[in-house]
Amino acid sequence: MRLHQIGELKLLKEVRERFSSTSKEDRSIIVGIGDDAAVIAPQKERIIVTTDMMNEGIHFDLSYTSPFHLGFKLMSVNVSDIMAMGGQPMYLFLNLSMKKDTEEEFFWRFYDGVSSAMDIYGVKLLGGDMSAAENDMVISATVIGQADEIVTRGGASVGDKIYITSTLGDSACGLALLQRLTDESRYRVKGYEFRVKSKKQKKKDEKALSLTHNSKLLTLNWSIAEPLIARHLMPVARDSNELTNHATSMIDISDGLFVDLSRICDECNVGAVVYSESIPLSKEMQYAADIMGLDPFMLATSGGEDYELLFTAANFPESTYNKSHNIKVSCIGHIVEKKRVVIDKTGRKSALKVKGYQHFGSQG
Amino acid sequence: MRLHQIGELKLLKEVRERFSSTSKEDRSIIVGIGDDAAVIAPQKERIIVTTDMMNEGIHFDLSYTSPFHLGFKLMSVNVSDIMAMGGQPMYLFLNLSMKKDTEEEFFWRFYDGVSSAMDIYGVKLLGGDMSAAENDMVISATVIGQADEIVTRGGASVGDKIYITSTLGDSACGLALLQRLTDESRYRVKGYEFRVKSKKQKKKDEKALSLTHNSKLLTLNWSIAEPLIARHLMPVARDSNELTNHATSMIDISDGLFVDLSRICDECNVGAVVYSESIPLSKEMQYAADIMGLDPFMLATSGGEDYELLFTAANFPESTYNKSHNIKVSCIGHIVEKKRVVIDKTGRKSALKVKGYQHFGSQG
Numbered sequence: 001m002r003l004h005q006i007g008e009l010k011l012l013k014e015v016r017e018r019f020s021s022t023s024k025e026d027r028s029i030i031v032g033i034g035d036d037a038a039v040i041a042p043q044k045e046r047i048i049v050t051t052d053m054m055n056e057g058i059h060f061d062l063s064y065t066s067p068f069h070l071g072f073k074l075m076s077v078n079v080s081d082i083m084a085m086g087g088q089p090m091y092l093f094l095n096l097s098m099k100k101d102t103e104e105e106f107f108w109r110f111y112d113g114v115s116s117a118m119d120i121y122g123v124k125l126l127g128g129d130m131s132a133a134e135n136d137m138v139i140s141a142t143v144i145g146q147a148d149e150i151v152t153r154g155g156a157s158v159g160d161k162i163y164i165t166s167t168l169g170d171s172a173c174g175l176a177l178l179q180r181l182t183d184e185s186r187y188r189v190k191g192y193e194f195r196v197k198s199k200k201q202k203k204k205d206e207k208a209l210s211l212t213h214n215s216k217l218l219t220l221n222w223s224i225a226e227p228l229i230a231r232h233l234m235p236v237a238r239d240s241n242e243l244t245n246h247a248t249s250m251i252d253i254s255d256g257l258f259v260d261l262s263r264i265c266d267e268c269n270v271g272a273v274v275y276s277e278s279i280p281l282s283k284e285m286q287y288a289a290d291i292m293g294l295d296p297f298m299l300a301t302s303g304g305e306d307y308e309l310l311f312t313a314a315n316f317p318e319s320t321y322n323k324s325h326n327i328k329v330s331c332i333g334h335i336v337e338k339k340r341v342v343i344d345k346t347g348r349k350s351a352l353k354v355k356g357y358q359h360f361g362s363q364g
Numbered sequence: 365m366r367l368h369q370i371g372e373l374k375l376l377k378e379v380r381e382r383f384s385s386t387s388k389e390d391r392s393i394i395v396g397i398g399d400d401a402a403v404i405a406p407q408k409e410r411i412i413v414t415t416d417m418m419n420e421g422i423h424f425d426l427s428y429t430s431p432f433h434l435g436f437k438l439m440s441v442n443v444s445d446i447m448a449m450g451g452q453p454m455y456l457f458l459n460l461s462m463k464k465d466t467e468e469e470f471f472w473r474f475y476d477g478v479s480s481a482m483d484i485y486g487v488k489l490l491g492g493d494m495s496a497a498e499n500d501m502v503i504s505a506t507v508i509g510q511a512d513e514i515v516t517r518g519g520a521s522v523g524d525k526i527y528i529t530s531t532l533g534d535s536a537c538g539l540a541l542l543q544r545l546t547d548e549s550r551y552r553v554k555g556y557e558f559r560v561k562s563k564k565q566k567k568k569d570e571k572a573l574s575l576t577h578n579s580k581l582l583t584l585n586w587s588i589a590e591p592l593i594a595r596h597l598m599p600v601a602r603d604s605n606e607l608t609n610h611a612t613s614m615i616d617i618s619d620g621l622f623v624d625l626s627r628i629c630d631e632c633n634v635g636a637v638v639y640s641e642s643i644p645l646s647k648e649m650q651y652a653a654d655i656m657g658l659d660p661f662m663l664a665t666s667g668g669e670d671y672e673l674l675f676t677a678a679n680f681p682e683s684t685y686n687k688s689h690n691i692k693v694s695c696i697g698h699i700v701e702k703k704r705v706v707i708d709k710t711g712r713k714s715a716l717k718v719k720g721y722q723h724f725g726s727q728g
Contacts, residue, residue: 030410031516034631036448036615037414039514042406046394050401051491051506053459057498084400095417095459095504127415134421135499140459142415142506150403152395251400 003107004100008130015111019125026124028090038126040091044146050081053140062137064178064186067106068193069233070139071113077254078143079121080237080307084252085152086244087145089121094128097138110139113234116196120236151240155248156268156312160335163316165238165308166327167282168257169296172303173289174232177225180211180292194230213292220291224284235307238327246313253306259354260310265340274333274352277345301342302354367471368464372494379475383489390488392454402490404455408510414445417504426501428542428550431470432557433597434503435477441618442507443485444601444671448616449516450608451509453485458492461502474503477598480560484600515604517631519612520676524699526636527680529602529672530691531646532621533660536667537653538596541589544575544656558594577656584655588648599671602691610677617670623718624674629704638697638716641709665706666718 003011016034023032031039054060054074075092082089094114098107118125123143181189189209206222240250249268251260257279265272279300289296312335322328340352367375380398387396395403418424418438439456446453458478462471482489487507545553553573570586604614613632615624621643629636643664653660676699686692704716 031449031514035517036445037412037451037509039449039511039516040411040413041409042411045405047404047406047411048401049404049455049457049491049506049508051457051459051493053461053493053495053502053504055461055495055497055502058461058496081400085395085403087401091413093413093415093506095415097417097419097422097502127413129415129417129504131417131419132422133419133500133502136497138417138419138461138497138502140417140493140504142413142457144413145401147403150395152403153399 001104002100003098003102003104004132006104011107011130018111023124023126029124029126033125033127038091038093040144042146044148046087046147046150048082048085048087048145048147048150049142050078051140051142052077052081053138055138056136064181064190065233066190067110068113068116071110071115072117072234074139074141075114075117075121075123076235076237076307078141079117079123080252080254082143082145083237083240084250084309085145085147086150086240086247086250087147089123089143089145091126091144092118092123093126093142095140096128096130097133098130099135099137100132149244151244151247151250151311153249153251153264153267156264156270156335157248158270158335158337160248160312160314161316161331162261162272162274162333162335163311163313163318163329164257164280164332165329167280167285168253168306168308169289169300169303170228170231170282170285171235171305171307172299173285173294174228174230175305176292176294177209177211177220177228177288178232180213182210182212182217185209185211189229194226194234195236218291220288224287227282227284228288232305235305237307238309240309242321243309243311243316243329246316247311248313250309250311253308253310254304256302256304257306257310258301258352259304262340262352262354264310264312271336271338271340272333272352273336273339274342276342278330278332280328280330365468366464367462367466367468368496370468375471375494382475387488387490393488393490397489397491402455402457404508406510408512410451410511410514412446412449412451412509412511412514413506414442415504415506416441416445417502419502420500428545428554429597430554431474432477432480435474435479436481436598438503438505439478439481439485439487440599440601440671442505443481443487444616444618446507446509447601447604448614448673449509449511449514450604450611450614451511451514453487453507453509455490455508456482456487457490457506459504460492460494461497462494463499463501464496513608515608515611515614515675517613517615517628520628520632520634520699521612522634522699522701524612524676524678525680525695526625526638526697526699527675527677527682527693528621528644528696529693531644531649532617532670532672533664533667534592534595534646534649535599535669535671536663537649537658538592538594539669540656540658541573541575541584541592541652542596544577546574546576546581549573549575553593558590558598559600582655584652588651591646591648592652596669599669601671602673604673606685607673607675607680607693610680611675612677614673614675617672617674618668620666620668621670621674622665622716623668626704626716626718628674628676635700635702635704636697636716637700637703638706640706642694642696644692644694
């Protein structure tokens with residue numbers, strides 16, 4: 001059955017039935033999904049609000065992205081912004097604009113992806129809107145979080161060290177892989193629920209992926225491709241809970257390390273020195289970039305969509321932290337007065353150049 | 365200059381510069397536009413959140429709708445939901461998806477419309493997102509309000525009277541007019557800022573509009589057309605401030621009187637009797653409907669997009685209220701146990717039929 005055969009009211013009713021029960025247990029939710037607006041009784045001093053939109057053809061390609069991936073990613077992108085303020089994500093509002101002839105199955109698989117992410121982040125769906133689209137699918141979410149104390153982009157000072165969670169460039173490398181996949185491999189990736197299936201199945205069970213590069217057919221082991229593609233299609237937002245006590249400023253990497261670090265510098269009116277050798281790169285990314293003829297350093301610094309947390313702190317206890325956490329923290333440089341430079345392993349300095357993605361831009 | 369020649373970062377910077385100053389005066393705004401997320405320190409016990417999306421080709425037609433109208437309407441549609449909960453609108457988040465070759469002028473006129481509505485409602489812009497669209501323009505807004513006490517859809521009980529603000533069907537009639545306008549009249553309407561210009565110019569200064577109906581060319585005086593078209597292109601949300609003390613339930617009319625009244629009935633598990641003669645109709649709507657061969661009763665009960673407030677109350681002092689308010693309140697019926705009927709002037713009863721607009725639906 002297609003959406004136009006079902007009708008908006010029936011779909012809204014079913015969404016409400018599916019998601020309203022979880023709200024009833026939460027005392028902070030006075031009115032959940034289904035009224036003119038949702039009503040919340042805040043439990044903490046600060047309410048944190050973010051909203052992000054994803055457009056078909058711009059942010060996602062349905063030839064390798066499933067509705068499950070999409071729902072999950074939309075959530076993570078928004079939750080990541082809440083985490084980057086030092087907040088705890090709480091409530092979700094969804095706006096969906098889908099083509100009239102969308103299959104009902106697609107619609108509900110999208111909600112499965114959203115729901116899977118809601119469980120991970122402890123977020124409740126409280127409302128939203130849906131309508132028909134003439135052409136492309138557009139989805140947006142607003143996530144509201146809470147905190148007693150927040151971390152802005154504005155608190156870095158000279159002498160602070162610069163830290164990053166996990167590794168950079170995996171998402172951009174995953175995207176580059178996806179764009180080069182053969183039709184058969186694309187189809188297989190699209191049917192894969194990364195974070196869900198990887199628990200059940202051993203990675204080695206999966207066949208290698210095939211891709212085309214310079215008119216040659218290459219193969220890449222699933223164990224190398226999987227973490228990269230997963231990071232692009234179904235990123236998980238990093239938990240900032242134990243970072244906020246130390247962080248003087250924080251931002252999540254959405255447009256690329258150098259763009260987002262420049263934002264902190266702009267906000268704080270300071271400079272930054274980054275040691276290129278300290279930028280954490282996964283071995284999977286370096287291997288895959290190599291076979292595609294891409295520069296791992298470029299992917300890591302200008303790739304974007306990493307959704308890692310970039311923060312500054314006078315002295316973050318990274319070795320202690322890293323012993324007890326799966327997601328490691330690395331120091332990649334420090335804050336200085338004015339200059340913005342990258343220093344490579346030979347000691348050569350170059351300007352920290354901003355090459356992130358701009359939606360409208362030809363000058364990005 | 366077109367948006368792709370300017371770039372997202374520059375546009376975001378300019379939006380931020382334009383709107384950040386107003387946030388600085390507001391102590392409840394801890395972090396305004398420009399960080400990963402906005403941060404609010406709530407001043408009242410309840411936070412109210414709503415979000416609505418508008419799609420080109422579905423919700424609006426750029427052949428007679430200007431970007432100014434659009435920005436204004438997007439605000440009103442969302443503010444109306446906050447009002448319908450008995451809340452005070454406070455903060456705005458905008459998601460814009462515009463075509464790459466959109467003229468910069470269009471972009472800023474959209475913000476002028478948003479800004480004009482922000483002034484009327486006392487709302488501050490705290491964040492959002494913008495991206496390029498391949499085809500249609502899609503805009504969405506999230507408005508956050510506050511209240512000490514709220515009014516849901518769920519409090520109506522048997523014996524309560526049913527009230528409506530102002531008149532119904534004007535917006536649907538305005539839409540019917542717009543769809544029939546000649547190209548010259550369409551162009552003129554598109555250049556008109558209804559609520560802004562009408563203060564400066566006398567209505568009689570404007571020429572009559574030309575429209576085509578059944579292959580005949582008709583004219584309609586501007587003084588008749590203006591309030592109908594204004595209600596459709598630039599609706600103003602009704603203030604619920606002095607209604608909330610009396611209201612047992614409340615909803616705003618977005619999908620048509622009968623659809624929205626049915627929602628209250630569903631929520632409260634009650635019925636309703638509506639007297640068709642009591643439904644308030646403007647003389648302009650009745651006149652214009654007549655020349656277009658449309659049924660004023662159908663426009664008023666199933667037209668939608670009225671953004672009037674529908675509420676129930678044991679006994680609302682409407683005559684006292686109406687003496688001191690420009691926007692009048694009318695009683696149109698009462699709540700009963702089960703049946704949902706309309707009674708006409710001859711006393712004939714008919715079932716209250718739901719014929720609202722459904723985005724995906726063929727069964728609406």
